[in-house]
Amino acid sequence: MTAQRHAEIFALVQNNIYEVLPDVEGREIKPGDRLTDLGANSVDRAEIVMLAMEALSLHIQRVELSGVKNVGELVDALYAKSHGQ
Amino acid sequence: MWGNWSMPSMPSRMDSDLFVTGCGVLSAVGQGKDAFLAALLAGDQAFGVMERPGRNNGTAFLGAELSALDMPERFPGKLLRTVGLSGRAALLTLHEAWEEARLLDADPLRIGLVVGGSNIQQRELALKHETYQGRLDYLPPTYGLSFMDSDLCGLCSEQFGIRGLAHTVGGASASGQVAVIEAARLVRSGEADICIAVGALTDLSYWELQGLRSLGAMGSDRFAGEPALACRPFDERRDGFIFGEACGAVVVERRATAAERGVEPYAKLAGWAMALDGNRNPDPSAAGETRAIEQALTRARLTAPQIDYVNPHGTGSGVGDPVELAAIRGCGLDRAAINATKSITGHGLAAAGTVEVVATLLQMKASRLHPTRNLEQPLDPEMNWVRDKAVTQEIGHALTLSVGFGGVNTALCLSATES
Incomplete structure (x- = not known):
C-alpha cells in the first residue's frame, strides 16, 4: 500500500505540474x-x-x-509528511 | 555653438509637441477599436444584472460586463492561469496599441508605461478571501503578487519587453486621464521617448459596489426591470452612475520618434491640466472643473470657441452632471458638440479617462460623433447635444474631461494633426 500511496502522490504532483505549466502537459514526468x-x-x-x-x-x-532538488524528492517529502514523519 | 552635426535628429526629437500614435480599447459593447467605434456610433448597450463571480453575493447590481476575452497566442497559458480580468484586459489593450504603434521597432529602453488605477483587482481578491477563509495555509502564492496594482506594470513590462520605466497613478475616476497626462509628462521631460498609458479595468467586487451605492454615487435599482434605461448621464431621470467594465491604452510620443517607425499620429495632445478642489469627498466643484478646463485651453493655446467637441465626464451622477454642465457652459464651451460616452459603456472608473480619450480619438478620425443614450430630458437642453443618432462632424479640437472623488479635476485637449 505504501508504494501505491507514493505513486498516487507522484501522479498528483504530475497533474499539478501540468496545471501550472500547460506547455509540458501530456509529457511523462520522471x-x-x-x-x-x-x-x-x-x-x-x-x-x-x-x-x-x-x-x-x-x-x-x-x-x-x-533542500528538495527534483520532482522525486518533492514527492518523497510530501509522502513523508503525509505519514507524519 | 556645439554644432548640430553630431546629433542631427535632436531638434525634432526635442520638439515639444506630443501625439497619440496608437490606442487599444475594451468595453462591454465592443472589444478592439473597430468594434468599439461601431458600437458607439450605433448607440449600443450591454447593461444587465451583473453575474461575474464575486460581484453578486445576494445582490443584483446593474452594470455592463465584458464578454469572454480572446487572448492572442503571444500570451502563454502558463501566464494566463494566474492573471485576473484586469491583467488580461491590460495585456489585450496594450497589445492592440503596441501593434498599431509598431513598438516592436522602438528601443525598449526608451519606452515607459503608466497604469492608471488603484485597488483595481478587488473582485479577484474577494474571491480569494472567500475561497481561503479558514484555510489560509493554502492561499496561492501568486496572491502575494496580484494584490498589488503594480503587478500590472510587471505583467505588461515582462510580456512586451518594456525596459524604460513603469508605475501606477491614482486619481479615482480620473485615474485613466491622469495616466495619459503622466505619460505626456514623462515624454516631455525626456525620461522616456515613448510612454503608454493604460486605464486599468477596475474589477469591483460586491463590497465596492455596495460602498458606492451606500455613498449615493452609484445608481439605484429603479430601472432593474429595464437595465438599458438605467445609465442616463445628463438626463433629468438619472440617479447615479452605472458601472461598466472597460480598459484603454494610448501611446504618447513626439512626431519624430513615430516617423522613425512610419507611424502616423491620431492627434496632438495639445494641452492638459489637473486642478484640485481640496476636498476628500465625492462632491464635485464647478470652480475646480473650470480651472482644469481653462488651464488646459491656455496650455493648448486655444480659446473655448475653437473647441468643436467636448467629451465630458458625465456619469449620470445627481450632483456631478449639472456641476459639469455649469463648468462647460461657464467656460464658453456651449457651442461645442457634446455627447456622453458613459451612456453607452457605463462608468469604467479608473479606465474611464483613457477609454474616453480613445473614444474621442476614434470619433475625430471618423469625423463622426456618437449618440447619447437615454437623454430624454437633458439637464440643459440648449447645449449642442448629440442625442438619438450619430452625426457627421469635422473635429479640429476636442476637449475630454474627467472628475474623481477627492476633488480631482482633469482636462485634456486633443487637436487634429492638420491643425
Whole structure:
C-alpha cells in the first residue's frame, strides 16, 4: 500500500505540474526531472507545491522543502509528511 | 555653438509637441477599436444584472460586463492561469496599441508605461478571501503578487519587453486621464521617448459596489426591470452612475520618434491640466472643473470657441452632471458638440479617462460623433447635444474631461494633426 500511496502522490504532483505549466502537459514526468528544467520559475514552483499541499491537506513550511532538488524528492517529502514523519 | 552635426535628429526629437500614435480599447459593447467605434456610433448597450463571480453575493447590481476575452497566442497559458480580468484586459489593450504603434521597432529602453488605477483587482481578491477563509495555509502564492496594482506594470513590462520605466497613478475616476497626462509628462521631460498609458479595468467586487451605492454615487435599482434605461448621464431621470467594465491604452510620443517607425499620429495632445478642489469627498466643484478646463485651453493655446467637441465626464451622477454642465457652459464651451460616452459603456472608473480619450480619438478620425443614450430630458437642453443618432462632424479640437472623488479635476485637449 505504501508504494501505491507514493505513486498516487507522484501522479498528483504530475497533474499539478501540468496545471501550472500547460506547455509540458501530456509529457511523462520522471522523478529525476527538475521543475526549473520543466520551465517553472520560483513562483511556479511555489504554486505547484501549494496545490499538492492543499490536495493532501498538509501543512509544510516553505523552508522545509528548501533542500528538495527534483520532482522525486518533492514527492518523497510530501509522502513523508503525509505519514507524519 | 556645439554644432548640430553630431546629433542631427535632436531638434525634432526635442520638439515639444506630443501625439497619440496608437490606442487599444475594451468595453462591454465592443472589444478592439473597430468594434468599439461601431458600437458607439450605433448607440449600443450591454447593461444587465451583473453575474461575474464575486460581484453578486445576494445582490443584483446593474452594470455592463465584458464578454469572454480572446487572448492572442503571444500570451502563454502558463501566464494566463494566474492573471485576473484586469491583467488580461491590460495585456489585450496594450497589445492592440503596441501593434498599431509598431513598438516592436522602438528601443525598449526608451519606452515607459503608466497604469492608471488603484485597488483595481478587488473582485479577484474577494474571491480569494472567500475561497481561503479558514484555510489560509493554502492561499496561492501568486496572491502575494496580484494584490498589488503594480503587478500590472510587471505583467505588461515582462510580456512586451518594456525596459524604460513603469508605475501606477491614482486619481479615482480620473485615474485613466491622469495616466495619459503622466505619460505626456514623462515624454516631455525626456525620461522616456515613448510612454503608454493604460486605464486599468477596475474589477469591483460586491463590497465596492455596495460602498458606492451606500455613498449615493452609484445608481439605484429603479430601472432593474429595464437595465438599458438605467445609465442616463445628463438626463433629468438619472440617479447615479452605472458601472461598466472597460480598459484603454494610448501611446504618447513626439512626431519624430513615430516617423522613425512610419507611424502616423491620431492627434496632438495639445494641452492638459489637473486642478484640485481640496476636498476628500465625492462632491464635485464647478470652480475646480473650470480651472482644469481653462488651464488646459491656455496650455493648448486655444480659446473655448475653437473647441468643436467636448467629451465630458458625465456619469449620470445627481450632483456631478449639472456641476459639469455649469463648468462647460461657464467656460464658453456651449457651442461645442457634446455627447456622453458613459451612456453607452457605463462608468469604467479608473479606465474611464483613457477609454474616453480613445473614444474621442476614434470619433475625430471618423469625423463622426456618437449618440447619447437615454437623454430624454437633458439637464440643459440648449447645449449642442448629440442625442438619438450619430452625426457627421469635422473635429479640429476636442476637449475630454474627467472628475474623481477627492476633488480631482482633469482636462485634456486633443487637436487634429492638420491643425
